[in-house]
Amino acid sequence: MEKEVKSAYERLELIRHKNRPTVRDYIPLIFTDFYEMHGDRLCGDDAAIIGGVGRLDGRPVTIIAQVKGRDINENKKCNFAMPHPEGYRKALRLVKQAEKFNRPVICFIDTPGAFCGIAAEERGQGEAIAKNIAEFMTLRTPIISVVLGEGGSGGALALGVCDELAMLENAIYSVVSPRGFASILWKDASKEKEACQIMKITAEDLVRLGIAETVIEEPLGGAHNDLDKISENIKEYLSEKISEKCQKDIDELLKARYTKFRKIGDFIE
Amino acid sequence: MLEDLFNVVKKRFNDEQEKPDLAKPVYKCPRCQSIINLDRFEELKKVCPSCNYHGRMTARERIAITVDKGSFIEFDKDMISCNPIDYPDYDEKQAKLRKSTGLKDAVITGEAKIKGSSVIIAVMDSHYMMASMGSVVGEKITRAFETATVRNMPIVVFTASGGARMQEGIVSLMQMAKTSGAVARHNQSGQLYITVLTDPTTGGVTASFASLGDIIIAEPKVLVGFAGRRVIEGTIKQRLPDNFQLAEFMQEKGFVDIIVERYKMRSTLSHLLKLHGYNAE
Numbered sequence: 001m002e003k004e005v006k007s008a009y010e011r012l013e014l015i016r017h018k019n020r021p022t023v024r025d026y027i028p029l030i031f032t033d034f035y036e037m038h039g040d041r042l043c044g045d046d047a048a049i050i051g052g053v054g055r056l057d058g059r060p061v062t063i064i065a066q067v068k069g070r071d072i073n074e075n076k077k078c079n080f081a082m083p084h085p086e087g088y089r090k091a092l093r094l095v096k097q098a099e100k101f102n103r104p105v106i107c108f109i110d111t112p113g114a115f116c117g118i119a120a121e122e123r124g125q126g127e128a129i130a131k132n133i134a135e136f137m138t139l140r141t142p143i144i145s146v147v148l149g150e151g152g153s154g155g156a157l158a159l160g161v162c163d164e165l166a167m168l169e170n171a172i173y174s175v176v177s178p179r180g181f182a183s184i185l186w187k188d189a190s191k192e193k194e195a196c197q198i199m200k201i202t203a204e205d206l207v208r209l210g211i212a213e214t215v216i217e218e219p220l221g222g223a224h225n226d227l228d229k230i231s232e233n234i235k236e237y238l239s240e241k242i243s244e245k246c247q248k249d250i251d252e253l254l255k256a257r258y259t260k261f262r263k264i265g266d267f268i269e
Numbered sequence: 270m271l272e273d274l275f276n277v278v279k280k281r282f283n284d285e286q287e288k289p290d291l292a293k294p295v296y297k298c299p300r301c302q303s304i305i306n307l308d309r310f311e312e313l314k315k316v317c318p319s320c321n322y323h324g325r326m327t328a329r330e331r332i333a334i335t336v337d338k339g340s341f342i343e344f345d346k347d348m349i350s351c352n353p354i355d356y357p358d359y360d361e362k363q364a365k366l367r368k369s370t371g372l373k374d375a376v377i378t379g380e381a382k383i384k385g386s387s388v389i390i391a392v393m394d395s396h397y398m399m400a401s402m403g404s405v406v407g408e409k410i411t412r413a414f415e416t417a418t419v420r421n422m423p424i425v426v427f428t429a430s431g432g433a434r435m436q437e438g439i440v441s442l443m444q445m446a447k448t449s450g451a452v453a454r455h456n457q458s459g460q461l462y463i464t465v466l467t468d469p470t471t472g473g474v475t476a477s478f479a480s481l482g483d484i485i486i487a488e489p490k491v492l493v494g495f496a497g498r499r500v501i502e503g504t505i506k507q508r509l510p511d512n513f514q515l516a517e518f519m520q521e522k523g524f525v526d527i528i529v530e531r532y533k534m535r536s537t538l539s540h541l542l543k544l545h546g547y548n549a550e
Contacts, residue, residue: 114476116496116504121514122522126475126495130449134481137450138457153433154445154476154495161446175433175442185435200354200438209353211439258454261446262411265404266353266437269345 008196008205011170012178015149019224023050023065023108023148029231030238031056031063037094039086043123046087047078048111049159051094053103057239059246062098064091064159065108068149081150082115085128088158092132095139104142104242107159112177114155129158136161137261142245142253144238146216147171147203153180163245163257166214166237167203168230170222173212174201210264298322300490314531323488323531325468327370328377328394331427335535336381336390343379345412350374350405354438362436372397374405375430378413380422384539385549389417389424395431395469402473403434407444410478414451414462423461423547425538428479432472432497445477452481461545463538466493466516466525480524484541487516487525488534494519 006014014020027034034054039045051064066083069075091107098105114125136143136159145162151173160173167173176184181199182191206212216233219226245253289295294307301320310317314334315324326334332341349367352359367373375397381390391413393400400406410426417424433441455462464482468491475495487493494514502509512518519525529537543549 114495116500118501118505118509118513121494121496121501124480124522124524127480127524129476129495130445130478130480133446133449133477134453134456137446138453153442154473157442157445158476161450173439175435175437175439181435198354198356206439209440211443258450261443261450264440264443264447265408266351266440267348267404267408268351269348 006170008172008178008199008202009193011172011202012192012196014170014222015172017222017224018070020068020149021223021227021230022068022070023110024067024070025227026108026148026231026234027054027063027065029228030235031061034063038090040089040093042086042089044086046084046090048081048083048115049087049091051090056106056235056242059242060101060103061242062094062103062105063108064094064105066111066156066159068110079115081111082113083111083155083158084115084120085123085125088114088128088132091159092135095136095141095143099139099141102141104144104246105139106238106242107143107145107162108148109145109151109156109159109173110148111152111155112150113152113180114158129154132158133161137257138254140250140254142242142248143257144241144245146234146238147173147212150177152177161257161261163253163260164214164241165206165212166216167206167212168216168223168234169203169218171203172201173206174199296324298324316531320490321530322490323468325395325429327396328372328392328427331392332377332381332390334531335427335538336383337385340382341379341390342381343377344416345378345409346373348373348405348409350403350437352436353404353440354436356436356438359436366397370394370397374403374409375400376406376409378409380416382550383425383535383542386539386542386547387422387550388542388547389413389420389422390426391424392427393429393467393474395429398434399431400429400474401431401434401441402444402448403437403441404444406434407441407447410448411451414448414455417460418451418455418458421458421460423463423542423545424455425463425465426478426482427465427467428470428474429467430470430472430474430479432474442473445473448478449481452478456481456483461542461547463541465529465534466491468492471495471497485524485526486529486534486537487519487527489516489528489530491516493525
C-alpha cells in the first residue's frame with residue numbers, strides 16, 4: 001500500500017496522538033545499561049529533560065531527552081515537556097561529562113517549547129538556552145539529535161546544535177508552535193491550521209531547507225502503530241551515524257558542525 | 270562621582286516642575302506614564318526625566334553618541350533578506366519599511382573607535398520590525414563576531430529585539446545557533462565581548478548572543494527577558510508585578526553585571542575596554 005503524504009496539520013494531530021511513543025518507550029528498545037542521572041548541581045532536577053548514560057551497540061553514549069508524559073499525571077510531573085532552566089543546565093552538565101569521557105551524545109527533542117513562567121524567567125531561561133547553544137557548538141565529542149515529535153522554538157534548539165539532525169517522518173520543527181505563530185502574526189491562536197500550511201515545518205521541509213539531514217521512516221499510520229519497528233529504525237540510524245562520526249577527527253567534526261549552521265540564511269547583498 | 274549624582278538629582282527636580290505644552294507633540298513614558306514634550310525627550314537623549322526609563326533610540330543615534338566622531342566604518346550595509354518560507358507580503362512589508370526607516374534591516378554593524386580604542390560594534394534597531402532576528406540580523410552579527418575574531422578585536426553589541434523573525438520561520442530560529450557559534454569562537458580566541466541590553470531585549474536574542482557577553486551591561490528600566498510578559502500572564506492567569514523583567518530585576522536575579530545610564534555609557538565602555546588592555550591607538 002502506498003503511503004499518502006500527510007499535511008503539516010495532519011502530522012501535528014498525529015504527534016499529539018495519546019499513544020504516540022515517548023522517549024521512555026524508546027530507551028529500553030534502543031539502549032542497554034541505561035542509568036538516568038538527575039539534577040543540575042545548582043538548583044534542582046527538571047523532569048522535563050532526562051539524561052543519563054547507556055550503551056548503543058555496546059558503545060557507551062550519553063543520552064539527553066525531552067520527555068512527554070503518557071497521561072495527565074506523568075505530564076504534570078514533566079510539565080508537558082516544557083523545560084525550566086534547570087533542565088537545560090542538567091543537559092549541559094551531562095554533555096560536558098560526555099566530553100570528558102569521550103562519549104558521543106544523542107539528544108532526543110520533543111517539546112512544545114521552553115516553559116514561559118515566572119520562575120523560569122527568574123532563573124534565566126534565556127541564559128540557559130543561550131549557554132547550551134554556544135557550548136554544544138564547541139563540544140569536543142560527536143552530537144546527533146533526533147526530533148521525535150514536536151521541536152518547538154529555542155526550547156528545542158537548546159538540544160538541537162549537533163553534527164547531524166534527523167526527524168521522525170511525522171515530527172515537526174518550528175520557530176514557535178503553530179498556535180503561537182498564528183497568535184503573534186494574526187492575533188488569532190485558532191488559526192493553527194492555516195499556520196501549519198505556511199510555516200514549512202515538516203521533516204521534508206527541514207531537509208529541503210538544509211536544517212535536517214535525514215528523515216526516519218515511521219510505520220504506516222504513525223510511530224504508535226509499531227513501536228518495535230520505529231525503535232529499530234531509530235536505532236539503525238543512530239548506530240550508523242554514531243560510528244561514522246566517532247571515526248572523524250574532532251577538529252574536522254567541529255568545523256563541519258559550525259559550517260552546518262553557518263550557512264543557514266537567505267539574503268542578498 | 271558625588272557631583273554627578275547631585276546633577277542628576279537637580280536635573281530631575283527641575284524637570285519635575287516642567288509642565289508639558291500639550292499643543293506640541295508629546296511622549297508618554299511606558300514605565301511611569303508621565304507625559305513630556307517630544308522635543309524635550311529628544312534633548313534628554315530619550316531618557317524619561319521622571320522615572321529614568323531609558324527609551325528606544327535608533328541605531329544611527331546610538332552610534333553617534335557612543336563612538337568617536339568620524340570613526341565609524343559600516344560593514345555589509347547593502348545586505349537585505351529574501352523570503353525563505355515565502356511568507357505572504359513579507360517582501361512588500363520590508364520594502365516599505367526600508368523606505369520609511371532608512372534601514373536595510375534591524376542591525377547596523379561596523380568598526381569604530383571608543384575614546385581611541387578600536388572595537389567592532391553592532392547596534393540593533395527596534396524601529397525595524399521590532400529588531401526581530403532573521404537572516405540578515407543573523408548573518409551580520411555572525412560576520413561581526415568573525416571579523417572581531419580574525420582581527421583580535423573586542424566587540425560591543427547593543428541588543429534590542431522582540432525575538433525571532435516569525436516571517437522567516439525555522440530559518441530565523443537557526444540564526445540563534447549561527448550567531449552563538451560565532452560568539453563561542455570569539456570567546457575561545459580570548460577577546461572581550463560586551464553586551465549592552467537596551468529596550469527591549471527578549472526572545473531568541475536573549476536566548477542567544479545577548480546572554481553570552483563576558484560583561485553584560487543594561488540601561489536602566491529596560492525590558493530584558495525570554496518569554497513575553499503577556500505570554501506568561503496568559504500561562505499563569507495572573508498579573509505580573511510592574512518591575513518584572515526590568516533590568517534592575519534581572520540584575521537582582523544575577524543576569525546583569527552593571528546598570529549604566531546613557532550619559533555614562535561611552536566612558537564606561539571606554540574604561541572597560543582599557544581595563545582589558547584595548548588601549549587608545
